[in-house]
Amino acid sequence: MNKGTVFALVIALAAFAGGMFVGKGGGDQAPVITDSGAGASYVAPAEDMSGELVLSGSNTNVAGSSAGFTEVVVEEGQSIQAAVTAASPRTIIRVMPGTYNETIYIDKDDIRLMGVIKESRRAILDGQGTMNDAILYSGNNIVIEGFVITKYKGNGIMGQAGNNFEIRNNIIVDTGVYGIFPQLGQNGIVELNVVSGIEDAAIYIGMSDNIHVAYNEVFDSVAGIEIENSRHSIVEGNYVYNNTGGILAFITPGLPIKTTYDVLIRNNWISGNNTKNFGAPGSTVGGIPAGTGIMVMAADDVVIENNIITNNKTVGILAVDHNTASQLTNITIDPESDPNSDGLKVLNNLMSNNGYDTVDELKAIMLTELKTGNPDIFAVGPSKDSCIINRHRYVTFGVDDFAECDFANTDTIGNYLLPQVAPRDRSTPEQRAKTTYMAICAGCHTYTGRMIGPPVKIIQALYMDNPQGIVDYITNPVKKREDYPEMPPQDYLDEETRMAVAKYMLGRTR
Amino acid sequence: MRSLLRPLLTCVLALVLMPLAQAATQFLLNENCPPSFELMDDGSCELRNLYQFYDSLQDMGVGGTQTSLPAHRDGFTPKQIDLGRFLFFDPALSGDGSTSCASCHHPDKGFSDGRARSIGINGHEAERSAPTLWNVAFLKRLFWDARSGSLEEQAQGPLFHPHEMGNSEAQLRQTLNDNSTYRALFKQAFPDSNSSDVELPQLYSALTAFQTSLISLNSRYDRYAHGYHAALNQQEIEGMNVFRSFVARCAECHTPPLFTNQQIAVIGTPEPEGRALDIGAEVTFDVAKLKGGFKVPSLRNIAKTAPYMHSGRFETLRETVEFYTKGRGHAVPEGVDMHLHWHIWEPNLTDYELDRLVDFLGTLTDETFKPQIPQRVPSGLTPIDHLPQQGESS
Incomplete structure (x- = not known):
């Protein structure tokens, strides 16, 4: 007995024992026919959730205006990183066509990395199979456009907590684990990129909020587009083909942010995602059966609308819970995550020729209902508050208990992007001064007592009405007192903070 | 005269100082908050x-x-x-x-x-x-x-x-x-x-x-993070980029700013020679898939806390970072079914990259707010006692 058969048996038995996984057969009632144009529109459920801002806007310029930015040009043979390092925030770096072999990291805000495209020649970032990632950023308001990225071992473009990003018009070929991977950020757009040959997700939105993934072409990868542990995101108008799985909305257990909800998957072309799984052993996507169009795992309030879903050999749409998935794949268990895919909403989609060569596991579950056929839509595990329209059009399993949706389209929702998120540092100079004093100065100075440095009272007497004197001293301290150690320079604090903290120190009374 | 006066003075001084000395030996609790x-x-x-x-x-x-x-x-x-x-x-x-x-x-x-x-x-x-x-x-x-x-x-x-x-x-x-x-x-x-x-x-x-007053957030890395990029040298920055790259993937679990995501991870480190496998969080959560799982530790001040891992198998940071590039599951005992974390893979890090990782980890050191060890404790016993001896570490 091979492994697959064992799993199939386990699942079949579990399903029998559970009895509730697969809904009862639909029978011969007349189908409810819903015209998607005539019905009501979807209202996102998230507006009352923890005060998160959800908009239905049409803004896609989330990084803000570039008016007044400095511009610099990088020519072939020069270093892009050198330009980034030299740049102040609010700089556009234009990279001329040519080949560049480097890793670029951006740890400052408002940098725009713009590949110049000349007669279809682009700036090519080539990792030569030895470099780790092409572009890493942690700054806010980052724009990355117009590059070719190839042959890196890690990711093409990786964001760590940068908000308000725009990743657009890049061609990412044969480059490691993820093509585009913004993580832990809010308010970003990934559009008009071509990504292929990626051994995990071509476009991977990880632990992020308010993300728009639109008009990308993703193919020849294990996963096309993955929305993982993220909220308020839209995946629309993408061309997703020849991957192992097309579009995924997952909660991956074991991550610090534990939810995925309010994901709209609409107007995509999801076709022929039948590529043999070449994911790394142990990876989350390594367990996805080849031939999966859309897969929802434990995510809530996923809306699937107006997609063309064709020729995916295992299943068109698969919804699964953690408990089932953990028996089939590498998925672990996380007591802090809700394991079920609740609130799934399947609106009209064009589905054809899916499930024609499905996997044993799904066949076994179908057998528990004495069903056969090629599944378009397959739901396994509990899924409360889910709905579907025009279910009679598809070969379905496990959705018979779904309600009729009381809406038929998402037309009123443009996107979930925010007007630019407020600057990350929202403190006033006074707050900065106080916090800096408490967090740094007070480590060595108390008001009256002797500590590592002299008492604040003595400093006040020396520098009365002279905060600049303190600024000058702390920027470049010299040893002044025999009985105290020399002070380390505080030049890592910016000028404004140094002045503010100097004034704060002079104003202390205890 | 002089020679008579001196002992007398000393005596008077001693009498005057005695109450002061006594006061100083009483236990007074600090009325100020610790730094930070x-x-x-x-x-x-x-x-x-x-x-x-x-x-x-x-x-x-x-x-x-x-x-x-x-x-x-x-x-x-x-x-x-x-x-x-x-x-x-x-x-x-x-x-x-x-x-x-x-x-x-x-x-x-x-x-x-x-x-x-x-x-x-x-x-x-x-x-x-x-x-x-x-x-x-x-x-x-x-x-x-x-x-x-x-x-x-x-x-x-x-x-x-x-x-x-x-x-x-x-x-x-x-x-x-x-x-x-x-x-x-x-x-x-x-x-x-x-x-x-x-x-x-x-x-x-x-x-x-x-x-909870033991705060370490003013390392050289922190200065870099707050925007002063000269706080790290070139090799340390290279190390930081390896650390957060999706090849080494350190930052996926040791996520800044605390350098832990506070999750349980099953990574399959070896026990010291002769010690039985510690199944860790499997017991806590009664979940077999967490066999050998441990809490991801913060890496702040990590250079100060050798040896490493839950039972101290690795003497140095260099050995520790090397563990991650020696192959997924290479140290899992034969016959043990361990559900390794998906980020444990085969990153093929070079010796140069491993050295830079160690350089970077060194930038997470900050002990500026180390509290004072009391000279006396209310029991009258020697504070701390049972001091670990130098070179006694394994």
């Missing part, structure tokens, strides 16, 4: 750090360079914190008066003890390595296997474990109540208490107050 804390109008101490200028996605305190920290414990009074300090260093808390908290969490050893596995009373060896206490205020779960949800609860583990501090609730309660100094100090620190006796929850609370 602000004294509030209600008398409590609130944490202040530069990461409070930022926010984080879903307020979870994980992200990149300029991200707020996870939720933390604070709000204790200066006296509670200072009482906790005396208790922390007082061997009277152990069953035989030999061992204090600081015996295994020594400030000069990164609040660990330099040992693979700690030594408790009567030379007993503990099962696991003593974790650092730096920044413990931010941790949601305590112990390597995440079995405790608060520092108050955690404290009772080592206090009453027969191989660690080996005390009993009854004896500990009596020790504290028999000591008039402690009675007075607890009264000062907990003025609202209904009980005239010292109660054990007050002890746990004071220990928690002290431990």
